[in-house]
Amino acid sequence: MRIDVITLFPEFMAQSASLGVVGRAAERGLLDLHGWNPRDYAEGNYRRVDDRPFGGGPGMVMLIEPLRACLAAAKAADPTPAPVIYLSPQGKPLTQAKVRELAALPRMILLCGRYEGVDERFLAAEVTEEISIGDYVLSGGELGAAVIVDAVTRLQEGALNDAESAAQDSFEGPQGLLDCPHYSQPAQHEWGDVPDVLRSGNHAAIARWRRQQSLLRTWLRRPDLLDESQLSKADRKLLAEAREGVEP
Numbered sequence: 001m002r003i004d005v006i007t008l009f010p011e012f013m014a015q016s017a018s019l020g021v022v023g024r025a026a027e028r029g030l031l032d033l034h035g036w037n038p039r040d041y042a043e044g045n046y047r048r049v050d051d052r053p054f055g056g057g058p059g060m061v062m063l064i065e066p067l068r069a070c071l072a073a074a075k076a077a078d079p080t081p082a083p084v085i086y087l088s089p090q091g092k093p094l095t096q097a098k099v100r101e102l103a104a105l106p107r108m109i110l111l112c113g114r115y116e117g118v119d120e121r122f123l124a125a126e127v128t129e130e131i132s133i134g135d136y137v138l139s140g141g142e143l144g145a146a147v148i149v150d151a152v153t154r155l156q157e158g159a160l161n162d163a164e165s166a167a168q169d170s171f172e173g174p175q176g177l178l179d180c181p182h183y184s185q186p187a188q189h190e191w192g193d194v195p196d197v198l199r200s201g202n203h204a205a206i207a208r209w210r211r212q213q214s215l216l217r218t219w220l221r222r223p224d225l226l227d228e229s230q231l232s233k234a235d236r237k238l239l240a241e242a243r244e245g246v247e248p
């Protein structure tokens with residue numbers, strides 16, 4: 001997948017995409033990441049990318065023309081069509097379903113705003129959709145872009161060593177349940193012992209326990225994600241059994 005990021009801080013994106021799963025995916029050619037700096041496309045001695053807002057008020061607004069030229073350069077670099085996604089608190093909340101949709105694309109262009117934002121005329125003319133990574137305000141869209149880069153890259157074929165681990169992630173299953181608890185060495189510890197079932201070697205019992213824990217955890221922590229009408233008979237039975245003796 002190719003991802004072009006329009007940002008005044010391309011070094012930030014390069015850094016965040018050089019580590020771990022994303023870094024490895026980039027090395028494997030699963031991710032082709034390009035940074036584009038609007039300042040490189042700003043005219044005049046001062047190479048202005050921002051100016052004061054009409055109507056007054058605090059802060060600055062990113063100007064149309066440097067962004068327009070910068071986006072044109074990014075599009076000219078590769079013929080593959082791509083949605084232009086603007087990160088902002090006014091965007092649609094990012095969900096794993098949206099991540100899966102984006103991960104299936106051959107390319108996307110991420111636009112990162114700074115200051116008070118981008119001239120509305122640029123958004124109206126060039127932006128396909130706005131996405132928010134949560135209901136809070138950041139100083140720039142770069143962290144949102146890094147979140148999207150990470151989330152879509154780990155879903156690229158071959159990015160994760162064990163494809164299963166992606167399927168067992170929270171929100172991944174068809175019902176979008178939370179992930180179950182995980183344990184490793186030591187089996188006994190002053191903070192508690194590993195549940196016996198996980199050491200039993202009984203893979204059916206282990207899968208059952210994990211499913212039950214995911215159901216219980218989702219019910220306790222994120223009931224908004226649990227649509228019991230969508231649960232199978234088996235899942236409803238597992239949840240009922242797990243609920244006994246547990247206060248939400």
Ligand SMILES: NC(=O)c1ccc(NC2CCCC2)nc1
Pocket residue numbers: 087088089113114115116117118131132133134135136137138139140141144
């Ligand atoms: N919740 C978010 O996804 C988000 C995105 C961008 C941002 N700030 C940017 C937007 C325009 C100037 C700074 N803040 C928050």
